[in-house]
Amino acid sequence: xxxxxxxxxxxxxxxxxxxxxxxxxxxxxxxxxxxxxxxxxxxxxxxxxxxxxxxxxxxxxxxxxxxxxxxxxxxxxxxxxxxxxxxxxxxxxxxxxxxxxxxxxxxxxxxxxxxxxxxxxxxxxxxxxxxxxxxxxxxxxxxxxxxxxxxxxxxxxxxxxxxxxxxxxxxxxxxxxxxxxxxxxxxxxxxxxxxxxxxxxxxxxxxxxxxxxxxxxxxxxxxxxxxxxxxxxxxxxxxxxxxxxxxxxxxxxxxxxxxxxxxxxxxxxxxxxxxxxxxxxxxxxxxxxxxxxxxxxxxxxxxxxxxxxxxxxxxxxxxxxxxxxxxxxxxxxxxxxxx
Amino acid sequence: xxxxxxxxxxxxxxxxxxxxxxxxxxxxxxxxxxxxxxxxxxxxxxxxxxxxxxxxxxxxxxxxxxxxxxxxxxxxxxxxxxxxxxxxxxxxxxxxxxxxxxxxxxxxxxxxxxxxxxxxxxxxxxxxxxxxxxxxxxxxxxxxxxxxxxxxxxxxxxxxxxxxxxxxxxxxxxxxxxxxxxxxxxxxxxxxxxxxxxxxxxxxxxxxxxxxxxxxxxxxxxxxxxxxxxxxxxxxxxxxxxxxxxxxxxxxxxxxxxxxxxxxxxxxxxxxxxxxxxxxxxxxxxxxxxxxxxxxxxxxxxxxxxxx
Amino acid sequence: xxxxxxxxxxxxxxxxxxxxxxxxxxxxxxxxxxxxxxxxxxxxxxxxxxxxxxxxxxxxxxxxxxxxxxxxxxxxxxxxxxxxxxxxxxxxxxxxxxxxxxxxxxxxxxxxxxxxxxxxxxxxxxxxxxxxxxxxxxxxxxxxxxxxxxxxxxxxxxxxxxxxxxxxxxxxxxxxxxxxxxxxxxxxxxxxxxxxxxxxxxxxxxxxxxxxxxxxxxxxxxxxxxxxxxxxxxxxxxxxxxxxxxxxxxxxxxxxxxxxxxxxxxxxxxxxxxxxxxxxxxxxxxxxxxxxxxxxxxxxxxxxxxxxxxxxxxxxxxxxx
Numbered sequence: 001x002x003x004x005x006x007x008x009x010x011x012x013x014x015x016x017x018x019x020x021x022x023x024x025x026x027x028x029x030x031x032x033x034x035x036x037x038x039x040x041x042x043x044x045x046x047x048x049x050x051x052x053x054x055x056x057x058x059x060x061x062x063x064x065x066x067x068x069x070x071x072x073x074x075x076x077x078x079x080x081x082x083x084x085x086x087x088x089x090x091x092x093x094x095x096x097x098x099x100x101x102x103x104x105x106x107x108x109x110x111x112x113x114x115x116x117x118x119x120x121x122x123x124x125x126x127x128x129x130x131x132x133x134x135x136x137x138x139x140x141x142x143x144x145x146x147x148x149x150x151x152x153x154x155x156x157x158x159x160x161x162x163x164x165x166x167x168x169x170x171x172x173x174x175x176x177x178x179x180x181x182x183x184x185x186x187x188x189x190x191x192x193x194x195x196x197x198x199x200x201x202x203x204x205x206x207x208x209x210x211x212x213x214x215x216x217x218x219x220x221x222x223x224x225x226x227x228x229x230x231x232x233x234x235x236x237x238x239x240x241x242x243x244x245x246x247x248x249x250x251x252x253x254x255x256x257x258x259x260x261x262x263x264x265x266x267x268x269x270x271x272x273x274x275x276x277x278x279x280x281x282x283x284x285x286x287x288x289x290x291x292x293x294x295x296x297x298x299x300x301x302x303x304x305x306x307x308x309x310x311x312x313x314x315x316x317x318x319x320x321x322x323x324x325x326x327x328x329x330x331x332x333x334x335x336x337x338x339x
Numbered sequence: 340x341x342x343x344x345x346x347x348x349x350x351x352x353x354x355x356x357x358x359x360x361x362x363x364x365x366x367x368x369x370x371x372x373x374x375x376x377x378x379x380x381x382x383x384x385x386x387x388x389x390x391x392x393x394x395x396x397x398x399x400x401x402x403x404x405x406x407x408x409x410x411x412x413x414x415x416x417x418x419x420x421x422x423x424x425x426x427x428x429x430x431x432x433x434x435x436x437x438x439x440x441x442x443x444x445x446x447x448x449x450x451x452x453x454x455x456x457x458x459x460x461x462x463x464x465x466x467x468x469x470x471x472x473x474x475x476x477x478x479x480x481x482x483x484x485x486x487x488x489x490x491x492x493x494x495x496x497x498x499x500x501x502x503x504x505x506x507x508x509x510x511x512x513x514x515x516x517x518x519x520x521x522x523x524x525x526x527x528x529x530x531x532x533x534x535x536x537x538x539x540x541x542x543x544x545x546x547x548x549x550x551x552x553x554x555x556x557x558x559x560x561x562x563x564x565x566x567x568x569x570x571x572x573x574x575x576x577x578x579x580x581x582x583x584x585x586x587x588x589x590x591x592x593x594x595x596x597x598x599x600x601x602x603x604x605x606x607x608x609x610x611x612x613x614x615x616x617x618x619x620x621x622x623x624x625x626x627x628x629x630x631x632x633x634x635x636x637x638x639x640x641x642x643x644x645x646x647x
Numbered sequence: 648x649x650x651x652x653x654x655x656x657x658x659x660x661x662x663x664x665x666x667x668x669x670x671x672x673x674x675x676x677x678x679x680x681x682x683x684x685x686x687x688x689x690x691x692x693x694x695x696x697x698x699x700x701x702x703x704x705x706x707x708x709x710x711x712x713x714x715x716x717x718x719x720x721x722x723x724x725x726x727x728x729x730x731x732x733x734x735x736x737x738x739x740x741x742x743x744x745x746x747x748x749x750x751x752x753x754x755x756x757x758x759x760x761x762x763x764x765x766x767x768x769x770x771x772x773x774x775x776x777x778x779x780x781x782x783x784x785x786x787x788x789x790x791x792x793x794x795x796x797x798x799x800x801x802x803x804x805x806x807x808x809x810x811x812x813x814x815x816x817x818x819x820x821x822x823x824x825x826x827x828x829x830x831x832x833x834x835x836x837x838x839x840x841x842x843x844x845x846x847x848x849x850x851x852x853x854x855x856x857x858x859x860x861x862x863x864x865x866x867x868x869x870x871x872x873x874x875x876x877x878x879x880x881x882x883x884x885x886x887x888x889x890x891x892x893x894x895x896x897x898x899x900x901x902x903x904x905x906x907x908x909x910x911x912x913x914x915x916x917x918x919x920x921x922x923x924x925x926x927x928x929x930x931x932x933x934x935x936x937x938x939x940x941x942x943x944x945x946x947x948x949x950x951x952x953x954x955x956x957x958x959x960x961x962x963x964x965x966x967x968x
Contacts, residue, residue, distance in 0.1 A: 187551060260528075260555050
């Protein structure tokens with residue numbers, strides 16, 4: 001067992017909406033070890049991006065409350081000062097954002113933006129920084145690094161920009177990288193290249209990766225462990241093998257079933273009834289997925305659902321998975337449950 | 340006889356430069372594309388950003404002007420028609436857009452959004468119009484009282500349905516769906532895809548489905564064309580293309596699709612490496628000296644490939 | 648770059664041509680001409696006036712008059728002022744430097760107020776400091792310049808007596824001495840300050856909104872994810888991006904100032920082009936009026952050109968080869 005780099009205990013992130021706080025991330029616990037890719041998967045509004053930003057403490061702190069523990073190498077970074085946190089951001093933990101065009105400063109050259117990271121965390125001389133930056137650009141597979149060094153973000157293609165984004169994240173050899181939907185804005189061929197790149201960097205540096213994505217097939221391709229989130233909570237957690245060969249939670253199963261693939265050719269796809277609840281008005285007491293599987297009887301759900309370890313390292317929330325079955329769909333009727 | 344026949348379509352955008360802003364070159368967004376849509380089928384155009392797939396779709400509804408070539412809709416060449424002459428055909432050809440957030444006017448109520456095309460073509464009394472809109476809202480699975488709401492009150496999937504309802508009111512024959520599910524979550528995507536199929540059956544629609552997600556395209560399309568840099572590199576029945584891709588670019592695309600089966604990882608990686616190698620080594624087999632794909636040649640009755 | 652500027656100059660030619668036509672037509676539409684004054688004089692016979700009109704070319708068809716006028720302008724000759732009896736160019740040249748000086752000081756003061764205020768209220772938005780600045784902004788937007796200028800003149804010119812109430816320099820000092828320049832500055836401060844205090848609010852508001860906007864942009868989040876301290880994020884990232892549209896607006900700001908001097912110079916009896924403009928209208932000295940309008944029009948076009956040049960210099964996205 002590799003030693004854990006990051007241990008999250010009961011992390012709760014609440015956003016202030018009209019003077020009241022609402023939990024977007026609700027008592028989430030998991031850990032990430034060296035050389036491991038942990039994927040956090042779920043649909044928009046499930047709290048996965050809020051989770052990523054909480055780890056880096058990048059939320060607007062006037063409107064956000066973070067509770068629980070985020071232990072980076074045994075040190076709780078929830079309570080440390082902003083100045084101490086700045087020593088962790090970029091140096092110990094790097095982050096890759098989804099949209100590389102808006103995530104890069106349009107007025108700064110690529111080289112300057114990567115070097116910035118080195119300026120604040122190393123004592124390298126100007127020339128050394130330049131060399132390191134060019135080395136990084138080479139490492140992420142940019143064909144003419146010396147030229148790109150002086151280019152501006154708008155002069156690069158989407159895939160190249162994402163490579164620049166990656167080199168910013170890994171500039172100081174962090175031991176953990178959070179990749180927040182790193183391939184969503186990219187074409188499939190580029191997506192495959194970027195995922196490959198992340199894996200190859202990991203091989204060299206042994207960093208841990210938290211991969212935030214909505215795309216289950218991306219998870220199947222690269223992840224070691226998977227965390228499925230729904231409505232701010234972890235609903236299922238396990239190894240990639242467990243999740244893809246023996247998914248248990250109704251949400252995981254429904255998601256997997258709704259993906260179009262060669263097997264579904266022209267057939268009807270599985271549809272999940274209803275909608276993801278908003279954080280403002282959701283019932284936090286009972287099983288949060290129960291409104292979307294109304295044909296499962298109430299007594300199948302737990303009163304206040306907990307995570308149960310159903311197999312070593314395989315956790316599922318609520319007991320409803322034991323009673324879950326897919327409702328038969330009749331062709332022609334639109335059974336989407338939307339009013 | 341096909342409903343829509345596109346024959347050697349070219350859409351070139353001028354690049355201006357120099358002192359007098361004269362045209363110095365062209366961006367060949369679409370450069371000689373030909374394919375045909377039969378009535379009632381779904382034809383997929385797939386490719387990466389910048390491949391010209393959207394430009395092709397927009398050229399059919401004249402959102403882009405065709406530089407040359409013919410766009411035959413029921414035998415009539417649309418490319419030569421003026422904006423005004425297009426009017427009767429606009430009724431038959433409707434478009435659905437990718438982003439359900441920006442393609443609906445936020446200051447209009449749903450009733451006005453859906454009725455807009457109707458008001459352009461038909462004179463209906465207020466009561467008739469209301470009835471009609473209710474009927475279509477019902478068809479797309481939205482409640483009648485959503486009529487007086489504004490787009491921001493709906494979720495992404497619901498907005499996409501409003502867009503679809505608007506496209507349906509004029510009883511079109513052909514719908515051009517430009518990445519209709521790309522901005523949606525998987526479960527919502529499933530709803531919209533199912534629903535596009537139901538509507539197809541009910542209204543005998545023909546779809547030109549533009550997308551970049553090969554899983555979706557495979558799921559919904561009978562036939563498809565793969566576009567690369569403004570050219571079709573492979574075209575035919577979807578099954579055949581997926582099972583037996585001939586062009587290196589198609590192979591690359593298909594190899595890039597992430598696999599839901601995690602045990603295939605190794606195999607996939609090796610396959611990608613193999614394809615990438617072949618791409619480098621046999622470039623001239625697939626592209627001419629200018630890097631342009633060759634013209635399509637039939638390899639069977641239902642499968643054409645751009646090979647030398 | 649030079650190509651771009653040159654091309655913009657070429658585009659200005661038709662614009663100036665159209666402006667000249669409008670100016671000329673308006674001047675012709677105005678009741679009376681330079682000879683209207685003396686034609687009231689009973690000692691001068693109508694024949695003599697006709698003769699004078701004929702001599703001055705005022706009886707020719709409009710296009711001939713226009714042709715003469717425009718070809719004169721192209722050769723740098725705006726005609727002769729009827730009241731000053733010297734070439735228009737000389738009349739304007741006497742005063743133009745006063746106006747340029749006033750505009751320059753105003754511009755400097757405007758940004759001197761705007762940039763710190765905008766930064767403070769943008770960075771600390773919704774705090775008491777932001778509320779003070781925003782409050783000042785509302786006052787500034789609501790106060791008409793000419794009323795504010797009159798109050799300033801009354802308070803600081805007449806009541807307190809810190810600043811002179813008219814002219815551009817004291818008559819007691821000799822030209823080219825140090826005292827002369829001090830006196831010039833002393834005369835310009837009150838009008839410049841009055842304009843700047845009002846004109847600054849637009850820029851303050853703009854800068855404030857830009858900063859708040861940029862604060863929540865994705866690239867700022869990226870910068871924070873690198874562990875850069877807050878202060879540095881402002882100086883390195885947010886400010887540069889927020890000042891960009893302000894810098895680009897500089898040209899238009901100049902344009903606005905040129906128009907503003909007309910009012911302010913009249914109120915402060917400051918002998919500049921603006922004051923000359925108003926007095927020339929009163930005297931029906933149309934050759935001066937048209938020359939000034941043409942000049943202001945040209946300045947406006949130059950201002951917009953300046954804005955475009957600045958933008959292309961500071962924003963790599965619109966940089967021209």
